[in-house]
Amino acid sequence: MTHLHSNPSLQTAVLDIIIEPVDDLPGAGGLGLESEIMRMSNEHHKFSGVLIQIINLIETNITTEPDTKDGKDRLISSISTVESNYPDIFELFIELIYLAYYSDPRVHRRIGWKTGPIQPNGHLLPPWDESILNNVKNKEPFWIHVE
Amino acid sequence: MASITRREEADFVVVGSGASGAAVTWSLAEGGFNVVCLEQGPWINPKYYATNSPDWQYLQRTKWDYSPNVRKLPQDYPVNDENSQIKVVMYNAVGGSTIHWTAHVPRFHPSDFRVKSLDGVAEDWPISYFELEPYYDLNDKMMGCSGINGDPANPPRSPRQMPPIPLGHDGERMARAFDELGWHWWPSDSHVNSIDYKGRKACNFCGPVGLNCERGARASTDITYIPDATKLGAEIRPNSTIYEIVSDPKGKVRGVNYFTEQGVAEFQPAKGVVVAANGIGTPRILLHSKSESHPTGLANSSGMVGKNLMFHVYAGANGLLNDLPTPTYQGPQALIIMSQEFYETDPSRGFKRGYTFQIGRGQGPAATAIGNAPWGAKHHEEFERNFGKNFGLGAIGDDLPEEINRVELDPKLTDRYGIPAPKVIYRVGDNSKKMLAHAVKQAEKVLNKAGATNITRNPLSTNTGWHLMGTARMGEDPSRSVVDNYGQAHDVDNLFIVDGSVFVTGGGVNPTPTIQALALRTADYIRHKRTDLKS
Numbered sequence A: 001m002t003h004l005h006s007n008p009s010l011q012t013a014v015l016d017i018i019i020e021p022v023d024d025l026p027g028a029g030g031l032g033l034e035s036e037i038m039r040m041s042n043e044h045h046k047f048s049g050v051l052i053q054i055i056n057l058i059e060t061n062i063t064t065e066p067d068t069k070d071g072k073d074r075l076i077s078s079i080s081t082v083e084s085n086y087p088d089i090f091e092l093f094i095e096l097i098y099l100a101y102y103s104d105p106r107v108h109r110r111i112g113w114k115t116g117p118i119q120p121n122g123h124l125l126p127p128w129d130e131s132i133l134n135n136v137k138n139k140e141p142f143w144i145h146v147e
Numbered sequence B: 001m002a003s004i005t006r007r008e009e010a011d012f013v014v015v016g017s018g019a020s021g022a023a024v025t026w027s028l029a030e031g032g033f034n035v036v037c038l039e040q041g042p043w044i045n046p047k048y049y050a051t052n053s054p055d056w057q058y059l060q061r062t063k064w065d066y067s068p069n070v071r072k073l074p075q076d077y078p079v080n081d082e083n084s085q086i087k088v089v090m091y092n093a094v095g096g097s098t099i100h101w102t103a104h105v106p107r108f109h110p111s112d113f114r115v116k117s118l119d120g121v122a123e124d125w126p127i128s129y130f131e132l133e134p135y136y137d138l139n140d141k142m143m144g145c146s147g148i149n150g151d152p153a154n155p156p157r158s159p160r161q162m163p164p165i166p167l168g169h170d171g172e173r174m175a176r177a178f179d180e181l182g183w184h185w186w187p188s189d190s191h192v193n194s195i196d197y198k199g200r201k202a203c204n205f206c207g208p209v210g211l212n213c214e215r216g217a218r219a220s221t222d223i224t225y226i227p228d229a230t231k232l233g234a235e236i237r238p239n240s241t242i243y244e245i246v247s248d249p250k251g252k253v254r255g256v257n258y259f260t261e262q263g264v265a266e267f268q269p270a271k272g273v274v275v276a277a278n279g280i281g282t283p284r285i286l287l288h289s290k291s292e293s294h295p296t297g298l299a300n301s302s303g304m305v306g307k308n309l310m311f312h313v314y315a316g317a318n319g320l321l322n323d324l325p326t327p328t329y330q331g332p333q334a335l336i337i338m339s340q341e342f343y344e345t346d347p348s349r350g351f352k353r354g355y356t357f358q359i360g361r362g363q364g365p366a367a368t369a370i371g372n373a374p375w376g377a378k379h380h381e382e383f384e385r386n387f388g389k390n391f392g393l394g395a396i397g398d399d400l401p402e403e404i405n406r407v408e409l410d411p412k413l414t415d416r417y418g419i420p421a422p423k424v425i426y427r428v429g430d431n432s433k434k435m436l437a438h439a440v441k442q443a444e445k446v447l448n449k450a451g452a453t454n455i456t457r458n459p460l461s462t463n464t465g466w467h468l469m470g471t472a473r474m475g476e477d478p479s480r481s482v483v484d485n486y487g488q489a490h491d492v493d494n495l496f497i498v499d500g501s502v503f504v505t506g507g508g509v510n511p512t513p514t515i516q517a518l519a520l521r522t523a524d525y526i527r528h529k530r531t532d533l534k535s
């Protein structure tokens, strides 16, 4: 498996906290989204280096968290600290993880979303029914007449 | 100049091929003028629209983002909007920002043209609604309008080309809520096909209208005006970035200097120039076209070029509709109904002019999560609560012009050719703040009536600078305006401006039908009164 960060277990643990496992689906860490995240980071400058930067910050910060907490709590509190200290890049990090997670067909199956391009199929809407206008079309015109 | 390749002279060169540039190009070509339309962006093959890709959610936030500062495509110039409360969005390609637009097309009200006389604010326009009406109609025919007559908030008008887009269960629920409050609402007018029109297919309600579709259901000028214009002999020259409009010692314009895709400078001479580069791009070019005869920038003896920038101000409320038979992401995102209950001035509200309510649907999974679900233990719960149920009611408010809101040339930031980038300075005015506070309260009332839960307020949207207006405004007084009522520059009689820059005020509705109607009216004027500019 490709890992973006030099500390793969930390990366997986962080992603599993960002989006936790649910039902029979692993969290964002266990789902194996690394190659997708890597592609997304490489294909557009917006996300370039974002994941590594954030995991580095979390890794550095975690050493300052009190060791009275258990491992997961320390990690959560380290992520929160990074979020408040670096809000802009953290927001991009969350956007990137969410994009990768919610583009995954396994997630789509779970939430009832049809995978693939949104064209050419689209959706069906009930046809236009003019009777909905019955009330409003009885309103007196109220636009202001000025030349 | 000496080393620049000189092209053959055209009657007119049009700068930009978006909503207004395409309309004027078509009309001038139809009038027998020899027209070259120069566009900095490329042709976009509809095959490559994001809606055709499984990766569309990612593309929507990167290469297809609304902001040029995020996309950073080769044809995008950077916009310094650090000092603007509202961030600028636009698209640069053949078709301009209509490649990205949502195609919601309400018209201005007659009162919008008379705000000084009626309300004592800003300035009256030098034209009236009724002078513009035939051009609105012509534009609807060219773009294709879905909608229905009988709206009590607007003057009667000729029939739309197509019936309204169906409202969907969510739209119907909101319509009933407005009915129960006794408030106005009406199906949106849209330049999206509800049935097949002029070889373009009907909408199949996939959702993100702003990403465009290969069906051509949503009108954009690359598939409406432009093909018709080229059939009439107009030339569209893509990947051509104008850096200067050239004027002679007498002050007349003689053509434009531009860079080809390869970075080669060329000169396109013309008898007349029409600028249609939008409310940010147009002042940028004019300010950059200084010369001995126009030392403060082209057509800028009034000092008004770049001033009076208006966006529309947006605010509203969001909520969840939990008991609908279909998810709220099904159906075109923003083309459902509108309400103009609060459009005209009512002194008891404490602000002048007013706003239109528009409805926004839910979005796909990633956008829903990004907007609503926090990371961590609550993520799945919040996602599930919102997905397919969230819904918004937004107000688009009339943003009155103020000279301090403006576009300048950035002293440092440039595009890839070294042309100065625009610097945007803008803050929301007091009248707008009061208007938005009012709108948020009324939006909550409607959502409550509709049975929405988890209602949250949105006091101001900031990534919504898609209506770019006022920066080369029209008027009768050359010391207070840039162009006359036909879009002809006061200072230069063979220079015309046709985009949203010429707006005197913004109205409380989306501007593009008004932009296009004004462009068609300018073209009509040239066709009939400026035959001196025809070979």
Ligand SMILES: Cc1cc2nc3c(=O)[nH]c(=O)nc-3n(C[C@H](O)[C@H](O)[C@H](O)COP(=O)(O)OP(=O)(O)OC[C@H]3O[C@@H](n4cnc5c(N)ncnc54)[C@H](O)[C@@H]3O)c2cc1C
Residues within 6 Å of the ligand: B015, B016, B017, B018, B019, B020, B021, B038, B039, B040, B041, B066, B089, B090, B091, B092, B093, B094, B095, B096, B097, B098, B100, B101, B102, B103, B104, B105, B210, B240, B241, B242, B243, B276, B277, B278, B279, B281, B282, B285, B466, B467, B468, B498, B499, B500, B501, B510, B511, B512, B513, B515
């Ligand atoms: C996401 C989004 C949604 C929108 N939704 C709606 C809506 O629902 N209803 C509505 O009424 N409006 C909407 N709009 C706004 C609408 O798109 C604009 O009002 C309209 O396109 C403006 O037309 P224009 O001709 O002034 O400029 P544009 O359409 O922006 O075209 C300007 C063109 O000029 C070109 N250009 C600029 N500078 C140069 C240069 N130096 N050299 C060569 N070419 C140049 C640009 O590349 C561009 O193609 C929306 C816009 C966006 C971005």
